Amino acid sequence: MKRYSRQTLFSPIGVDGQERLRRKHVLIVGLGALGSSIAETLTRAGVGKLTIIDRDYVEESNLQRQLLYSENDAMERMPKAEAAKRRLNEVNQDVEIHSIVGDADVPLLERLAPNIDLIMDGTDNFDTRFMMNDISHKFHIPWIFGSCVGSFGSTFTIIPGKTPCLQCLLKKLPMRGQTCDTVGIIAPAVQMVTAYQTAEALKILSENQWALRNTYVTFDLWQNQTLSIKADSIKNADCYTCGHYPTYPYLQYEATTKTAVLCGRNTVQIRPATSTNCSIAVLADQWKKAGYKVSANPFLVSVLKDEHRMVLFKDGRALIHGTNDITIAKRVYHSLIG
Template identity: 45%
Template structure:
């Protein structure tokens, strides 16, 4: 069961106590995304004595991560270490009694059920809507609670979703937003907001594990404008929700028109990202959105964006995107998430 002495200050907190600490030591948590939110969440959960923590992320440590991704060092970026490997190394130094399982993978419909089933809780450390809808499908299909979080610029939000007890993510956000969302790479992000949101997520995980009441609200805050909003979602279930009411898991269904097709184009060092549910992209608005991040050219048919000398993104009005400079689908998805959003 392990020595409880290292957790003595946590055990003294009555809502946890010895019984709660034992539950934590026996628990299994999956964190999807080991970036700004994920590193904060993992750090707190490992220090709190969660027995098994699985880390899932597709990316490498970059120098620009260090401003907010608290488990990484300059050496990690120089060595181009996968984030999950660098995080595992640091977390093992923090608490050697916790099992840290690093998985270098892009979470998608092919592997989501294999990677996420069997945990006591799933925690969202991602930066895009599509992955969150995928997590939501797995969580509500298999009855696993999950904790959502997001942060960009100076703003953040979080919420807890528990199958059979709360609305699901799709009740609140019925579909992936059309158009292009803000990302940390296009509008920036302040490190205190990721610390705050990740910490709130971590405490909700502890509540789930020990059986305490979780926060019933979708919490939103802006640390620059000093604004705070609580939205009670207790009665927010959509009576026609495809996911939690009709048990229709579109983001796990390859035939669904909500899926996005990713394909490497033979001989072209290019990956095509093609939403089946076509969108209408305002190319002029997108040009304004991207021009501070690289060279942009737009006409009435398409937009071409070059964030660096090796990479170019060509965006069409229907949402289709060509990413030139790689034939690696996981890398292309990472570039897409950075600059386009979902």
């Protein structure tokens, strides 16, 4: 097919590989900077079907790095999943796009999983990534982790039964706790991460698994640093997700972040699955440097973000004041906490 002629000329894909791409179904969770770039690349590549999920809407601050969206999308506050679908249909009508405006929660992921060939990480928080990690292993679906903030990015390809999972990885290679709302981000860092992610995706979808990278890659474009770490040895036989006796803990209710609308207070409470010991002083300093109005005492920190105020307690529990909408509350929470 002429449309894909340059891609089929690339011998590892070829005509047969292109036909394999056409038969595949990819789930993209999150349509921010990473997810929107992934979605466009895979749509242009001719992947047969994409299911795209996002709970958020387009804002003006997204336009600097989220390539699928327009100023009109931001002015209309279009849900990202719908705005992305509209643009992707303009890019390639041969690709079936199924959009979902909402949370990627456990029931939804379990319902979608049996028909998925690959999961792509476009999220901005580890709650969702841990669920994706468990879904991946429970249903034996490969998934590709990606993360970026500032000029820093990282990515890792996870193949159930072969590679370490995200839980194994985090025990040895702790991630940064920063967010785009606190330290910013430059668009080239996004494009570098998605270049790695989508290259790996094309290998899996065209059935060229022999070419997959077996390292965790991290880089800082501003500091001109790149590190590739061989990860095979960190796979943990006792891991609850990928070990010999998996229990998939993040698919259990007890391991999920709990939310509750506080009656009559225009406030949503968000409580992490496990109690933490937040560093109030560190967070207060980080948010002040980002330009937010912050106050703190030894027990909690309060931060004002736009029209919402978040109060975070030392145990990780947060109150988001100024909304009864759980989706909005989660967006505020994750933009500040990561």
